[in-house]
Amino acid sequence: MTKSSIAFIGLGNMGAPMAANLVKAGHAVTGFDLSDIAIEGGAMASSAVEAVEGKDVVITMLPAGKHVVSVYEEIAPHLKDGALVIDCSTIDVESAKRAHEIAGKAGALSADAPVSGGIMGAQNGTLAFMAGGSAAALDAAEPVLEPMAGRVVRCGGATAGQAAKACNNMILAVTMIGTVEAFNLGRKLGLDDQALFDVVANASGQSWSTTTYCPVPGPVPTSPANNDYKPGFAASLMLKDLNLAQEAAGSANAATPLGEHARDLYARFVEAGNGDVDFSGIIKMLENDDG
Ligand code: NAD
Numbered sequence: 001m002t003k004s005s006i007a008f009i010g011l012g013n014m015g016a017p018m019a020a021n022l023v024k025a026g027h028a029v030t031g032f033d034l035s036d037i038a039i040e041g042g043a044m045a046s047s048a049v050e051a052v053e054g055k056d057v058v059i060t061m062l063p064a065g066k067h068v069v070s071v072y073e074e075i076a077p078h079l080k081d082g083a084l085v086i087d088c089s090t091i092d093v094e095s096a097k098r099a100h101e102i103a104g105k106a107g108a109l110s111a112d113a114p115v116s117g118g119i120m121g122a123q124n125g126t127l128a129f130m131a132g133g134s135a136a137a138l139d140a141a142e143p144v145l146e147p148m149a150g151r152v153v154r155c156g157g158a159t160a161g162q163a164a165k166a167c168n169n170m171i172l173a174v175t176m177i178g179t180v181e182a183f184n185l186g187r188k189l190g191l192d193d194q195a196l197f198d199v200v201a202n203a204s205g206q207s208w209s210t211t212t213y214c215p216v217p218g219p220v221p222t223s224p225a226n227n228d229y230k231p232g233f234a235a236s237l238m239l240k241d242l243n244l245a246q247e248a249a250g251s252a253n254a255a256t257p258l259g260e261h262a263r264d265l266y267a268r269f270v271e272a273g274n275g276d277v278d279f280s281g282i283i284k285m286l287e288n289d290d291g
Pocket of ligand 1: 009010011012013014015032033034035048061062063064067071088089090091115116117118119233237240
């Protein structure tokens with residue numbers, strides 16, 4: 001594998017372990033974050049501009065679209081000729097489009113490559129990347145992502161990665177709420193959780209929300225339900241992704257009534273103080289609602 005010089009901007013819960021896996025793979029990594037953080041085996045820069053100067057690759061892992069666009073605007077004049085920039089943050093499609101435009105004007109190759117797999121996936125180097133960009137950008141990005149990835153799916157041109165992430169997580173929220181409703185109804189009808197699981201897991205109601213992430217304790221011992229819904233995929237992050245999906249649906253004029261309703265339910269769950277609870281914990285809110 002070719003070793004690259006990589007600037008990694010945004011070393012939070014996800015970025016820090018991702019950068020560490022790039023170091024382990026032999027890349028020369030220089031990090032920058034607004035907070036005082038270090039990368040084991042890597043160097044730290046005192047600004048984003050300093051981090052990117054002379055680097056082959058720039059990776060960003062930032063909270064939201066506004067952070068990505070402002071960092072891209074700041075670094076664009078300082079990128080090495082022909083540099084590759086990869087944004088792995090989960091952001092709105094409009095900001096992703098803007099980021100590609102800024103990179104393109106600066107003569108850089110660019111990819112949007114949001115991830116699923118959470119902090120464990122970032123630590124273990126098993127993230128699923130959903131990548132969008134030109135064929136040349138994705139050809140260049142794939143070997144760079146490899147040490148952080150379980151899988152890289154090429155989703156299409158610029159912003160296709162963000163679009164795929166928004167669509168996937170909208171399905172996840174809707175199937176989770178559907179699964180939660182079915183277990184709540186089953187219980188009220190006197191049905192045993194395990195019996196319902198045994199039917200659904202092998203029938204047409206089956207989904208990841210049942211077989212891998214079952215929202216009731218027992219049937220899937222590794223699901224967060226067995227640990228009082230902590231840790232896992234925080235409801236606040238699910239709400240963020242559902243808001244991004246709704247923004248995208250609004251601008252694309254796509255009807256997503258269940259996605260909208262799922263967003264509203266997660267907003268209520270988070271407002272009630274459950275932002276750091278795993279998203280399957282919404283069963284606790286819905287089981288207390290009257291029919
Ligand atoms: P985080 O808040 O832990 O980390 C973000 C980091 O960005 C922080 O350390 C912050 O200081 C830094 N930052 C903000 N603005 C900056 C700037 N201008 N320059 C340099 N650094 C800056 O968030 P996270 O959990 O690591 O998530 C990062 C992204 O990954 C988000 O878009 C999130 O939606 C996405 N994501 C998170 C998870 C997860 O499980 N945490 C899973 C999938 C995707």
